[in-house]
Amino acid sequence: MMQFLAMGGYAAxxxxxxxxxxxxxxxxxxxxxxxxxxxxRSLAALEQLRGRGRRA
Amino acid sequence: MHRFANPARFLRLSAALRPWALGVALLTLLGGxxxxxxxxxxxxxxxxxxxxxxxxVPSAWMAMMVYATMAVASAxxxxxxxxxxELYIKAAAPLGAGFTALCLLxxxxxxxxxxxxxxxxxxxxxxxxxxxxIYLGYIVLVSAFDDPQRGLRAGxxxxxxGAVNLPIIKFSVDWWNTLHxxxxxxxxxxxxxxxxxxxxxxxxxxxxxxxxxxxxxLRTETEIAERRIRALRLATAMAAANHKAGGDEAxxxxxxxx
Numbered sequence: 635m636m637q638f639l640a641m642g643g644y645a646a647x648x649x650x651x652x653x654x655x656x657x658x659x660x661x662x663x664x665x666x667x668x669x670x671x672x673x674x675r676s677l678a679a680l681e682q683l684r685g686r687g688r689r690a
Numbered sequence: 691m692h693r694f695a696n697p698a699r700f701l702r703l704s705a706a707l708r709p710w711a712l713g714v715a716l717l718t719l720l721g722g723x724x725x726x727x728x729x730x731x732x733x734x735x736x737x738x739x740x741x742x743x744x745x746x747v748p749s750a751w752m753a754m755m756v757y758a759t760m761a762v763a764s765a766x767x768x769x770x771x772x773x774x775x776e777l778y779i780k781a782a783a784p785l786g787a788g789f790t791a792l793c794l795l796x797x798x799x800x801x802x803x804x805x806x807x808x809x810x811x812x813x814x815x816x817x818x819x820x821x822x823x824i825y826l827g828y829i830v831l832v833s834a835f836d837d838p839q840r841g842l843r844a845g846x847x848x849x850x851x852g853a854v855n856l857p858i859i860k861f862s863v864d865w866w867n868t869l870h871x872x873x874x875x876x877x878x879x880x881x882x883x884x885x886x887x888x889x890x891x892x893x894x895x896x897x898x899x900x901x902x903x904x905x906x907x908l909r910t911e912t913e914i915a916e917r918r919i920r921a922l923r924l925a926t927a928m929a930a931a932n933h934k935a936g937g938d939e940a941x942x943x944x945x946x947x948x
């Protein structure tokens with residue numbers, strides 16, 4: 635296990651590269667889902683408002 | 691009524707494709723990481739640093755492929771005025787920028803132990819850095835207009851013009867013989883890479899592609915929703931203004947003030 639983590643002495647480079655991949659890709663996923671949630675919420679609110687206005 | 695036009699066909703297609711893209715992305719990501727970290731040999735020259743390749747090369751492919759799809763979408767948007775095309779570009783640009791940043795970062799982390807330097811102004815590295823700046827330039831340009839529609843149009847033009855950089859990136863390693871090595875996977879006469887390294891690389895490439903597809907579908911749907919939100923807000927504001935103008939006396943005309 636230690637040998638695996640050591641990456642033949644290149645641990646700092648290899649694990650930083652994989653860490654960067656996790657950070658960048660997870661960041662894109664989180665940003666995408668957060669923006670989707672907030673826009674869906676305001677669209678639902680607006681459409682409800684509009685529906686009420688039409689009935690009145 | 692065009693403002694309310696709902697690109698229903700796209701939304702249906704997107705909803706049907708998304709779960710598949712996510713499934714493929716998760717499976718190949720797990721499989722690819724297993725192959726890349728545990729089930730592939732160290733390189734006889736580069737040792738364990740070769741494992742950086744399984745992140746670096748797929749993200750470099752993505753950086754270019756995402757831009758290529760954006761360039762096609764910009765042509766479609768400018769020529770046929772397809773309502774989803776320009777929204778697709780806006781949805782894809784931050785993803786392309788992310789992959790390009792990842793490519794540059796991991797390249798640097800690979801370059802330091804193998805070339806002895808974090809960075810050189812090599813043709814390949816420089817042209818990819820320019821690609822990164824084009825992505826950023828697009829993102830800034832699109833958000834710089836008060837009218838989002840004009841921003842999207844300007845962004846589509848920028849995307850199309852910036853496409854000239856793609857062949858420069860692709861052939862930079864052949865045209866200028868500098869530090870970055872030429873292509874070893876996609877070349878005439880078959881791949882120069884051993885299958886033990888080719889498989890993890892291709893699996894990670896599929897994983898990145900599927901992840902991109904999943905994200906870009908979600909983001910395009912969000913762009914469509916936000917355009918609808920803008921149209922609805924505008925309609926509500928205009929209805930309120932009409933109601934006020936029609937219902938009340940025009941202010942300052944009929945009634946003496948004070």
